[in-house]
Amino acid sequence: MKKFFIGLVLGLIIAFPLGINFGKDLPLFSNPFAAKPDITERVKERTDEMLKETKEAIHDATKPTTDKLQK
Known part of the structure; x- marks a missing residue:
């Protein structure tokens, strides 16, 4: 269960900025x-x-x- 929550937190930390950039039509790895x-x-x-x-x-x-x- 501990690994699940660690993976969930890491996934949220990575997915949140990517989702913001995707929504703004910006390159995914930009700020x-x-x-x-x-x-x-x-x-x-x-x-x-x-x-x-x-x-x-x-x-x-x-x-x-x-x-x-025209004809």
Whole structure:
């Protein structure tokens, strides 16, 4: 039982910082308590990506119709 609790404590000590980094999309072995990444920059990046994907999806969806209209 003693080995179980030692393993549990060591596992928590190792897994906690890895989980924080994973949640923040940072490299796993970086410092989890370093300066926070700017939230506004992350939102802008993700919004730009989402807009590009949406434009491509709309373009792909309307392509057959525009091809028929051009003929």
